[in-house]
Amino acid sequence: MKLQGKAVIAQGGGPTAVINQSLVGVALEARKFAQVDRIYGAQYGVQGIVNEDFVDLSQETVQNLEKVAQSPSSALLSTRDKPDEKYCKEIFKALKAHDVRYFFYIGGNDSADTVRIVNEEAKLARYDFRAVHIPKTIDNDLVLNDHTPGYGSAARFVASAFSGVNLDNRALPGVYIGVVMGRHAGFLTAASVMGQKYADDGPHLVYLPERPFTQEQFLGDVKSVFDQYGRCVVAVSEGIVNEAGTPVMTTLTKSTETDAHGNVQLSGTGMLGDLLSDLVKEKLKIKRVRSDTFGYLQRSFLGCVSDVDQREAREAGERAVHFALWHNLDGSVSIQRTANYGVDYRLQKLEDVARKTKLMPPEFINQQGNGVTDEFKKYLLPLVGSGFEAPHRLRAPGVPKLLD
Amino acid sequence: MKLQGKAVIAQGGGPTAVINQSLVGVALEARKFAQVDRIYGAQYGVQGIVNEDFVDLSQETVQNLEKVAQSPSSALLSTRDKPDEKYCKEIFKALKAHDVRYFFYIGGNDSADTVRIVNEEAKLARYDFRAVHIPKTIDNDLVLNDHTPGYGSAARFVASAFSGVNLDNRALPGVYIGVVMGRHAGFLTAASVMGQKYADDGPHLVYLPERPFTQEQFLGDVKSVFDQYGRCVVAVSEGIVNEAGTPVMTTLTKSTETDAHGNVQLSGTGMLGDLLSDLVKEKLKIKRVRSDTFGYLQRSFLGCVSDVDQREAREAGERAVHFALWHNLDGSVSIQRTANYGVDYRLQKLEDVARKTKLMPPEFINQQGNGVTDEFKKYLLPLVGSGFEAPHRLRAPGVPKLLD
Secondary structure, three states: OOOOEEEEEEEOOOOOOOHHHHHHHHHHHHOOOOOEEEEEEEOOHHHHHHOOOEEEHHHOOHHHHHHHHOOOOOOOOOOOOOOOHHHHHHHHHHHHHOOEEEEEEEEOHHHHHHHHHHHHHHHHOOOOOEEEEEEOOOOOOOOOOOOOOOHHHHHHHHHHHHHHHHHHHHHOOOEEEEEEOOOOOOHHHHHHHHHOOOOOOOOOEEEOOOOOOOHHHHHHHHHHHHHHHOOEEEEEEOOOEOOOOOEHHHHOOOOOOEOOOOOEOOOOOOHHHHHHHHHHHHHHOOOOEEEEEOOOHHHHOOOOOOHHHHHHHHHHHHHHHHHHHOOOOOEEEEEEEEEOOEEEEEEEOHHHHOOOOOOOOHHHEOOOOOOEOHHHHHHHHHHHOOOOOOOOOOOOOEOOOOOO | OOOOEEEEEEEOOOOOOOHHHHHHHHHHHHOOOOOEEEEEEEOOHHHHHHOOOEEEHHHOOHHHHHHHHHOOOOOOOOOOOOOOHHHHHHHHHHHHHOOEEEEEEEEOHHHHHHHHHHHHHHHHOOOOOEEEEEEOOOOOOOOOOOOOOOHHHHHHHHHHHHHHHHHHHHHOOOEEEEEEOOOOOOHHHHHHHHHOOOOOOOOOEEEOOOOOOOHHHHHHHHHHHHHHHOOEEEEEEOOOEOOOOOEHHHHOOOOOOEOOOOOEOOOOOOHHHHHHHHHHHHHHOOOOEEEEEOOOHHHHOOOOOOHHHHHHHHHHHHHHHHHHHOOOOOEEEEEEEEEOOEEEEEEEOHHHHOOOOOOOOHHHEOOOOOOEOHHHHHHHHHHHOOOOOOOOOOOOOEOOOOOO
């Protein structure tokens, strides 16, 4: 017997450039099933479910949905709320009141956990209910996934930024430090290398949260690159930790601001870049030192998007509907790499994905812990999408001097 | 009688996304003239001329030149050197030694001044010589120009950044402050509004160097927007000054770093954003406050380029060759708007452009001094190029509540 009722879709956590592709994938695919009465969107994530802040996506045109799919950030708006059991009971109560039988939540590993708890509430209440988590994160840190929707586009942004900044730094030499998002996993910072083409192209140094960061190594590394090339471009993750495992950033903040998940604020401030910049100026006596913190541009910049990432985000949404509607299953949709390059989508158990974090594997990080390997570049290449081309240099021959 | 000899081209100051279009415009156009023996490129701007650091662009393929034209940043590398009379004598000496009769320098108002002095040296020495300045600056601050090559692409970057950030801030509400380049002129910061479509789209506040910045107005403005929308996006120029005319930034820096032009370092640090962010947190007790400093990405980001800007930068280079070779004239190429939208290129006297700064005209700034006018939007629209489309929102109807 088919489960008849409404479907609800929501988006949680930080927005990405392609999160609306997953939303539209669900919305358009679910309409094809007669047992789905209506498709509601909850505004502001789980908060919108508790507040019954629903919009009726069944009354959206395909034209507008397709335009929204192309737009960055969460069209249904988002939340940082991390529901506990009590909160999840409220979610379930609202879903039940609206006769919701299908729940799709697009988000990271915290969102997977929310789906898991709500689903358990339904089971306890013997309420027929299907709940599917759809992966999303620019950090690329979900376990059991080759990569996650959102990462490819953010990686393309970071690669495009460093590719241009490398040329800028070559034209006006000095030390440049770019701070990239990523709390625990260095995948996004590692993407900084994708624009490298010539042997002296930056970033020359890449610091990831997976390896301890020490001032001594950092200064030694910068000095060594600067001595060789007369310039140095550094990519550093906002989440770098010292040898004790403490984020370098938290040793700087006066007032530590934490969110509902207990995470300290890392983004939205230029402090880490400024600290490292001051270090280089003071200790290495290099005059022209600049730092930029890429900040929120990485996840929402209009028009910087990977077509591969778009397509996969859309498919992840479509497949979530298939798993729930055709197969009557709960779980977390995951991306598997099945060919070079091809992917497939498998359903994982919610508890196997929830609250777990995937880090950069050792084979992607160089031995000195200040760069990435060719294996990582091979992994990333298809994800940044088509049309990404490293810039070109002049190769005109030199002219003999005539004076002196 | 035609002036026979070599041509030298160089690039000065901060790179842009289209500065190589002008370079290639000169290189390809100059080859068509029999009186040009060779076309040399000087590496690192005027510094490369003094050091006879020339490459022979005549030996570049059209294929590679066209690829370089598409690449951001200065392919001939750049310099911040601001030559005085003695330096210009050295420049002239090197040019004369290589039998250079045509000198093209791509840069801002300081570069125009360098061209002017070198040209006067040549006249004093009765050396037959043509010198043309080709405009370039993301700041859009050259007088006698409707706008300058480099501005349109940088404006597109800033507009794309704020358009995405506005959606991000809508999904996860709070206060967001984006710091944009621009020492004296606010044109680039003003470009932040180009992605606005819905009435509540940010940036809600825009602060320019042309109007005095006071903490009181800033905090009052932010509070007022936040009370209305529950969120606030602010665009602020790095060059904002207080009522005494002192850059707000210099009141913050411990060690003021100045370049050869006596300019204090404004970019490459997140301090201004952090200061404003702290102010809002402390005085308005708003919890979620974020700031980003867009930094060097604005002028070098790979792949964010205005096709109109590209075409005009190319034409400015081509026309520079025409003025020097067909018309035997010195001067500074300028862009005039002749239609909506069409441009023409006129040659200005070097002394009329050199060292002068154009600011935002009063009709582009709103009365409160915290935003821009529709007249500015009309001015900017064609410059950001084709394919720039503001994002779309869902417009699904709300669903009645069932609980309580």
